[in-house]
Amino acid sequence: MGALPLADRTVAxxxxxxxxxxxxxxxxxxxxxxxxxxxxxxxxxxxAAREIGKVETQAIDIRDAAAVARFFDECAPFDNVVVxxxxxxxxxxxxxxxxxxxxxxxxxxxxxxxxxxxxRIVAGGSLTLVSGMIGTRPSGAAxxxxxxxxxxxxxxxxxxxxxxxxxxxxxxxxxxxTPWWDYLPQEQRLALFEKTAAATPLKRVGRPExxxxxxxxxxxxxxxxxxxxxxxxGGSVA
Ligand SMILES: NC(=O)c1ccc[n+]([C@@H]2O[C@H](COP(=O)([O-])OP(=O)(O)OC[C@H]3O[C@@H](n4cnc5c(N)ncnc54)[C@H](OP(=O)(O)O)[C@@H]3O)[C@@H](O)[C@H]2O)c1
Numbered sequence: 001m002g003a004l005p006l007a008d009r010t011v012a013x014x015x016x017x018x019x020x021x022x023x024x025x026x027x028x029x030x031x032x033x034x035x036x037x038x039x040x041x042x043x044x045x046x047x048a049a050r051e052i053g054k055v056e057t058q059a060i061d062i063r064d065a066a067a068v069a070r071f072f073d074e075c076a077p078f079d080n081v082v083v084x085x086x087x088x089x090x091x092x093x094x095x096x097x098x099x100x101x102x103x104x105x106x107x108x109x110x111x112x113x114x115x116x117x118x119x120r121i122v123a124g125g126s127l128t129l130v131s132g133m134i135g136t137r138p139s140g141a142a143x144x145x146x147x148x149x150x151x152x153x154x155x156x157x158x159x160x161x162x163x164x165x166x167x168x169x170x171x172x173x174x175x176x177x178t179p180w181w182d183y184l185p186q187e188q189r190l191a192l193f194e195k196t197a198a199a200t201p202l203k204r205v206g207r208p209e210x211x212x213x214x215x216x217x218x219x220x221x222x223x224x225x226x227x228x229x230x231x232x233x234g235g236s237v238a
Contacts, residue, residue, distance in 0.1 A: 003220040004124075004219070004220045005031075005220075006031040006032055006080075007031065007032030008032060008034065009033050009034070009079035009219075010034050010035075010076070010078045010079045011025070011033045011034070011036070011080045011081075012035075012038060012075075012078045012080070012081045012082070012119075013035065013036070013037050013082045013084065014038045014039070014060075014062055014082065014083045014084065014085050014111070014115055015038060015039035015084060016035070016037025016045075016048060016055075016082075017037055017039040017041065017044040017045050017048040018039070018044060018048070018178065018180075019084070019176070019178030019180055020084045020130060020173065020176065020208045020211045020215075021084035022048055022051075022052075023207075023208035023209045023211065023212035024215045025037050025048070025052055026051075026052050026209075027209070027215075027216045028080070028216060029052050029053055029055060031216065033079075034056075035052070035055040036055065036056040036058060036078075037052075037055055037056070037058075038057075038058045038059075038060050039059070039060070039085065040060070040061050042057075042059045045057040062085045062107070062111035062114060063106050063107060063110060063111055063114070065110075065118070068114045068115055068117075068118050069114075069117075071118075072118045072119055072120045073118075073120075075120070076120075077120040077122045077125075078119070078120065078122070078125065079121070079122055079125045079219075080121070080125055080126045080127075080128070081115065081121055081125075081126070081127045081128070082128045083111065083112045083115045083116075083129050084215075085108070085112075086108040087107045088104035088107050088108055089104070090104070090144070090145045092140055092143055093143040096144075101144045104145060104148060105148060108145075108148050109148045109151055109152060109155075112129050112155060115127075116129075116155070116159055121163075121166045123165045124165055124167070124222060125167070126166065126167045126168070126169065126218060127156075127159065127166060128168075128169050128171060128215050128218050128219065129152050129168070129169075129170045129171075130172075130211070130215075131152035131156075131171070131172045131228070132149040132172055132174075133149075133173060133175075133230060133232040133235055134149055135147075135148075136149075136172060136228075137235070152170060153170050153172065153228045155170075156168050156169055157170075157226045160225040164225065167224060167225035169218045169224055169226070169227045169228070170227070170228045170229070171218065171229050172228055172230045172232070173206060173232060174196075174200065174206055174230070174232025174233050174235035174236070175196045175205045175206065175235070176206040176207065176208055176210075177193065177205050177206070177208070178208050181193075193205045196235070199238055200232075200233045200234060200238055201233060201234030202233035202234055203233075206232070206233055210231060211231050214231050
């Protein structure tokens with residue numbers, strides 16, 4: 001058996017209204033999957049749905065474990081679930097407040113845990129988490145996010161043993177040009193991307209579609225579980 005088909009399979013993408021999640025929802029939809037995108041802002045969800053085509057939308061804050069659990073209770077078990085959510089700021093630990101660091105953990109780590117705890121997924125289906133390359137190659141410019149990403153890598157591996165025959169994997173992106181970076185003024189953002197590109201073997205930053213392609217591959221490869229796949233242009237080995 002080659003790639004598992006996605007046509008008519010169900011896919012829930014937390015959070016499919018932007019960036020990597022949006023590109024994943026788009027790719028799965030293009031392969032015929034029945035996609036539900038979940039995130040907080042109804043406006044962004046509606047805009048994403050208009051762009052993708054026929055997808056379901058659900059406005060949920062991933063930090064709200066009860067709301068996440070209700071969502072799964074009210075839906076039939078999914079074939080594939082993806083968690084690509086984070087609303088966080090970064091910096092050196094000692095220059096930031098502990099409240100900001102806890103908020104980052106709540107959003108990215110506990111968001112993934114909330115979904116993993118409640119998700120109902122068919123046997124042989126998949127749960128894919130999204131971490132980040134600095135979990136493998138930590139940076140003092142983003143200390144807590146390095147730790148959060150490493151925790152998500154390990155969470156995926158442990159869940160793969162706990163949730164089998166559901167397959168659990170993690171995709172760990174390098175720097176990817178998504179709306180997440182819009183908090184930086186354009187000049188600063190472009191300078192950062194140029195600096196990253198110069199230090200990366202492939203001499204560029206990544207595109208959300210390139211991360212989405214790997215997430216879709218993990219949905220479709222029935223022999224992959226417990227894997228952490230870097231999609232980083234070689235940044236982790238430079
Ligand atoms: N971009 C990069 O360079 C890069 C590199 C490594 C790893 N990553 C990781 O990849 C993942 C996706 O990042 P991205 O760049 O695609 O980000 P993005 O474009 O900012 O998209 C984030 C998505 O998450 C949703 N979201 C945020 N907080 C949420 C919450 N509490 N509840 C529900 N939905 C929430 C947002 O929608 P609402 O705001 O409407 O809720 C949005 O749809 C993140 O985990 C990020 O850390 C990104």
